[in-house]
Amino acid sequence: MTATKKKSGADATGTKVMTMLEAINDAMRTEMANDDRVVVFGEDVGKKGGVFGTTAGLHEEFGEARCFDTPLSECGILGAGVGMALYGLRPIAEIQFLDFIYPGFDQIVSEAAKMRYRSGGEYTCPMVIRSPYGGGIRGGHYHSQSSEAYFCHTPGLKVVIPSTPADAKGLLIASIRDEDPVMFLEPKAIYRHAKDEVPLGEHVVELGRARIAREGTDVTILCYGAMVPVCQKAADLAMEEHGRSCEIVDLRTLVPLDEQTILASVKKTGRVVIVYEAPKTGGFGGELSAIIAEKAIEYMEGPIVRVAGFDTPFPYALEHLYMPDPKRVAAGIEKTFVW
Amino acid sequence: MSLELLTILDKNGKAQKGKDPNLPPEELKKLYRLMVATRALDDRGLALQRQGRIGFYLQSTGQEASHIGAAYAMKASDWLFPAYRQPGILLLRDVPYEKIIAEWFGNSGDTSKGRQMPVHYSFRQANFVSISSPIGTQLTHAAGAGMAAKARGDDTVFMTFCGDGGTSSNDFHSGLNFAAVYKAPVVFICENNGWAISVASKNQTASESMAIKADAYGMPGVRVDGNDILAVYRVCKEAIDRARRGEGPTLVETVTYRIASHSSSDDADRYRDKKEFEAWQKKDPIQRFKTYLKHKKLWNEAFEKECVVGAKEEIMAATKVAEALPPMGPESMFDDVYMNQTPGLKAQRKELHDLMLKGGVGAEIGHFPL
Ligand SMILES: Cc1ncc(C[n+]2csc(CCOP(=O)(O)OP(=O)(O)O)c2C)c(N)n1
Ligand SMILES: [Mg+2]
Numbered sequence: 001m002t003a004t005k006k007k008s009g010a011d012a013t014g015t016k017v018m019t020m021l022e023a024i025n026d027a028m029r030t031e032m033a034n035d036d037r038v039v040v041f042g043e044d045v046g047k048k049g050g051v052f053g054t055t056a057g058l059h060e061e062f063g064e065a066r067c068f069d070t071p072l073s074e075c076g077i078l079g080a081g082v083g084m085a086l087y088g089l090r091p092i093a094e095i096q097f098l099d100f101i102y103p104g105f106d107q108i109v110s111e112a113a114k115m116r117y118r119s120g121g122e123y124t125c126p127m128v129i130r131s132p133y134g135g136g137i138r139g140g141h142y143h144s145q146s147s148e149a150y151f152c153h154t155p156g157l158k159v160v161i162p163s164t165p166a167d168a169k170g171l172l173i174a175s176i177r178d179e180d181p182v183m184f185l186e187p188k189a190i191y192r193h194a195k196d197e198v199p200l201g202e203h204v205v206e207l208g209r210a211r212i213a214r215e216g217t218d219v220t221i222l223c224y225g226a227m228v229p230v231c232q233k234a235a236d237l238a239m240e241e242h243g244r245s246c247e248i249v250d251l252r253t254l255v256p257l258d259e260q261t262i263l264a265s266v267k268k269t270g271r272v273v274i275v276y277e278a279p280k281t282g283g284f285g286g287e288l289s290a291i292i293a294e295k296a297i298e299y300m301e302g303p304i305v306r307v308a309g310f311d312t313p314f315p316y317a318l319e320h321l322y323m324p325d326p327k328r329v330a331a332g333i334e335k336t337f338v339w
Numbered sequence: 340m341s342l343e344l345l346t347i348l349d350k351n352g353k354a355q356k357g358k359d360p361n362l363p364p365e366e367l368k369k370l371y372r373l374m375v376a377t378r379a380l381d382d383r384g385l386a387l388q389r390q391g392r393i394g395f396y397l398q399s400t401g402q403e404a405s406h407i408g409a410a411y412a413m414k415a416s417d418w419l420f421p422a423y424r425q426p427g428i429l430l431l432r433d434v435p436y437e438k439i440i441a442e443w444f445g446n447s448g449d450t451s452k453g454r455q456m457p458v459h460y461s462f463r464q465a466n467f468v469s470i471s472s473p474i475g476t477q478l479t480h481a482a483g484a485g486m487a488a489k490a491r492g493d494d495t496v497f498m499t500f501c502g503d504g505g506t507s508s509n510d511f512h513s514g515l516n517f518a519a520v521y522k523a524p525v526v527f528i529c530e531n532n533g534w535a536i537s538v539a540s541k542n543q544t545a546s547e548s549m550a551i552k553a554d555a556y557g558m559p560g561v562r563v564d565g566n567d568i569l570a571v572y573r574v575c576k577e578a579i580d581r582a583r584r585g586e587g588p589t590l591v592e593t594v595t596y597r598i599a600s601h602s603s604s605d606d607a608d609r610y611r612d613k614k615e616f617e618a619w620q621k622k623d624p625i626q627r628f629k630t631y632l633k634h635k636k637l638w639n640e641a642f643e644k645e646c647v648v649g650a651k652e653e654i655m656a657a658t659k660v661a662e663a664l665p666p667m668g669p670e671s672m673f674d675d676v677y678m679n680q681t682p683g684l685k686a687q688r689k690e691l692h693d694l695m696l697k698g699g700v701g702a703e704i705g706h707f708p709l
Contacts, residue, residue: 047610048537069538071507072474100473103509138394138707140456142472189705230702281683310672310687317445317453318672321691325702328694 012201021191023165023198024054024130027172028092030201032062035090038176040067042077042094042130051096052132052191074104078129082111085127090176098133098185099142105150112181113156128175128182134226134277135309135323136189140316146225146278146309151183152254152287158182158207159254163228165196167252170205178207187225194229210258212265216247219271219336222262222288224251227275227324234275234329244333254284262288263296270301271336275329280308303339307332342550344594345574346564352630360573364637370411370568371632374403374625376650377427380436381599383654384443384457388603392662393443395457395707399424401566401598402530404624406500407431408571409528409593412579413498418466418484420477420499423458424530432465436657441664448664452671456707475501475508478527482514485523485588496582498526498575504535506549515556515590524582526575527590530565532597533619537610553590565593566624569631596622604707669695 018026032038040058042050046069049056058067070077074095081093095101101108108129115125135144151159160175160182162168168186175182213228214235223231228250235246247265251258266272272292274285285306292304307324315322347358362370381398388396399406406425410432413419419428429439441448443457451461451469461469471477481499488495505511506529518525529549533540546552553560559581563574571593578589596619600607607616632638673680673688680688694700 043535044537046537051536051604069542071543072504072535072538073507073509075509076507102473103475135704136702137705138456140459140472141454143456143707280687310691311681311683312672312676313454315453315672316455317449317667318669320701320704321669321695322672323702323704325700327697327700331694331697 015197015199017195018165018198019192019195020162020165020168020186021052021054023169023196024172024186025056025058026198027169027176028055028058029061031173031176032058032066037088037090038066038092039084039089040092040094041070043072043096044069045094050094052188054130054186055094074101075107078104078107079111081127081129082107082115082125085125085181086115086123091127092176093127093129095129095131097139097143098131098147099145101131108151108157108181109154113154116180117156124179125181126179128172128184130172130184130186132188132191133185134187134189135314135319136226138316138319141314144314144319146276148183148185148254149278149282149284152284156181157255159185160207160252161185161187161225161254162252163187163190163213163225163250164194166198166203167205167211169198170203171207171252174204174207177204182207185225189226190229205252207253208256208258209252210261211250211252212261213248213250214246216245216269218245218269219247219273219333220265220269221246221248221273221275221329221333222251223248223275224254225277227277230324230326231275231329233326234333237326237330238333241330242334242337244337246333259291259295262291266292266296267299270299272300273305273307273329273332273336275307275324275332277309277323279311280306281311283308302336305332305335341547342560342562344562344564345570346567347570347573348567348627348631352627352634354569354631358573360569360576364635367632367635367637368642370407371625371628371638372646372650373407373427373430374568374628375646376430377403377407378625379647379650379654380426380430380439383658385599385603387443387658393457395603396443397423397458397602398599399426401619401624402532402595403427404568404571404628405530405565405593405595406528408568409526409575409591410498412572412575413496416466417496417498417579418468420468420481420484420497421470422477422500422502422505422530423470423472424502425500426458428467429460429462429465432462432467434462434465434467436654437661438462440654440657440661444661444664446661446664446666448661452675453667475505475510475514477501478505478508478510478514479517481525481527482518482521482523485518485525486521489521489523494583496524496526496579498528498579500528500530502535503529503531503533503540503543503549504538505529506552507543515553515558515588518588519557522585522587524585525588526578526582527588528575529590529592530595531592532595533615534597534601534607534611536601536605548592550590550592556590558588558590560590560592562592562594565595566622566627568624568628595624
């Protein structure tokens with residue numbers, strides 16, 4: 001394979017209504033056409049097109065060398081991905097479910113994340129690790145976890161989580177073009193949830209920029225991934241029941257974090273609720289809370305509240321109670337006013 | 340170097356000379372009954388999933404001889420570290436249908452309290468250790484348990500299962516290596532059913548077989564016809580006896596076929612050649628064993644009916660009972676995280692309780708996989 005760059009593939013214009021699944025597929029197709037260094041591999045990503053269909057048609061269109069099935073080894077997928085990146089490819093490694101990443105964890109935290117630093121910048125690892133994560137699909141213990149915090153805790157890794165189809169495409173393309181390893185976590189509960197106008201061809205959403213998903217004045221809700229639509233509903237409830245105007249900040253990138261947007265919103269509203277579906281303790285929400293306490297405590301008019309998963313392993317039969325839902329988030333919103 | 344495929348039953352259902360383990364008639368009939376019941380259970384599981392009454396199911400169709408034959412060679416006191424495709428072992432070890440089916444519903448009748456997806460059983464009473472989804476992890480557990488039994492001077496033997504895909508896992512390497520180094524009493528069964536979801540086993544490894552990998556670890560490796568219950572039984576019996584004598588682990592590759600799709604969420608027609616599937620259908624392990632029983636004059640229509648109808652009726656009745664059991668109570672979510680609930684968990688339990696009193700909490704949940 002040659003490492004030349006084709007100029008285009010980005011000639012398509014206009015928009016098309018897509019699900020997040022389709023948008024992710026479109027992002028990979030666009031970048032594979034743009035840049036022949038981009039390869040996609042993992043378990044069942046070839047002919048089957050992935051267990052959710054995110055890689056559908058890529059094997060057919062780009063051939064075995066560009067999109068291929070691997071043996072059942074996350075360690076192999078991720079370690080080989082590091083090697084490919086070192087030698088000049090732009091690997092996109094798919095891990096079938098984030099819950100199965102641990103046999104390859106070492107390759108992420110010890111190798112991919114540290115390559116640039118430990119070699120003094122001589123070697124780099126521009127790879128994307130894509131993986132569906134999170135609950136909401138009756139997947140039980142091992143098809144539901146939300147373990148982004150482990151990766152956010154690892155310097156050298158970027159961590160990206162989209163919540164809309166258009167962002168999924170734009171952020172994935174930005175991740176593929178990024179010079180550092182990126183964990184691209186896909187909220188599978190909303191893979192087919194919402195359809196959205198997605199730009200065709202070139203569409204890049206810069207990493208490190210949060211999005212104001214709803215403007216409001218009374219309280220800020222910080223969230224990401226599948227919790228964004230939950231927070232939208234909670235915000236409706238808070239308005240209906242108590243007349244609270246919520247501003248929803250969709251973080252989009254956890255690392256690097258858009259502190260500016262977060263702090264600006266929090267300073268404006270004076271109240272904040274942080275929503276994530278991972279177990280509460282040690283979750284990314286703790287970090288957000290600490291940043292706000294350090295940098296904006298004097299603006300706060302109520303306690304910083306977290307609404308999160310409980311500190312238990314993911315329960316199959318009680319999933320509906322484990323996951324933060326609009327009512328629970330709305331109760332959290334009220335706690336910032338009455339405590 | 341290539342390993343011969345050990346077979347006992349020929350095409351016509353005759354046992355090859357000198358190879359028949361000569362099990363007593365009642366035992367042969369019991370094995371047949373178990374295979375038929377296992378298939379009936381699988382059919383029921385898939386039907387319940389299709390009717391939307393349970394969230395997920397995963398069949399073992401075509402692999403009945405492979406796992407029942409293997410586990411049948413053990414003593415009841417021997418332990419199993421299963422993967423997720425060996426439900427017949429539960430029947431062999433007398434786990435009641437009701438208990439198995441309650442696990443699918445994940446309700447208060449489920450011994451694992453609704454914590455896992457369907458088919459991830461845990462039955463301590465049957466020495467059947469809790470099943471994990473992450474592929475291969477049980478292989479190292481079996482090695483360690485074998486080391487422990489050896490240290491304690493027990494003669495327990497451990498059998499653990501993985502698929503062809505499982506041979507690529509880190510734990511396959513570590514499990515086999517540890518068991519061999521410490522001469523642990525473990526029998527590793529690799530059920531090579533041709534596929535790991537959509538990845539054909541020929542793309543899983545460049546080795547000529549799975550069994551041959553044993554050689555590099557310093558243990559015997561055997562390839563056996565996985566649709567021939569007598570051959571599987573015989574090979575596994577030898578491996579178990581060897582383990583019990585303190586001579587260490589064995590790797591057994593049972594060559595079989597995944598007749599069904601990977602699970603209720605998969606459609607194998609999208610990636611699998613029909614001809615391959617049809618060829619394997621002709622080697623159905625239940626039919627082959629039936630032919631053998633006919634030769635032995637142990638099979639007739641009445642016996643068939645007793646096996647098939649008997650199993651179906653019992654399964655139907657058990658489904659009715661299991662389905663009607665109450666769900667797990669919400670507060671059970673906080674049990675078993677630790678032996679004693681931590682103060683933090685107690686507080687969270689109260690938080691959920693209070694929220695529920697106010698009413699209306701509960702997230703919308705989709706289907707697996709979306
Ligand atoms: C570590 C890990 N990675 C990926 C998966 C997803 N997955 C579930 S089953 C399976 C294929 C397993 O194939 P095989 O080992 O041959 O067993 P079979 O399903 O054929 O019985 C895969 C990839 C998983 N469960 N665990
Ligand atoms: Mg298999």
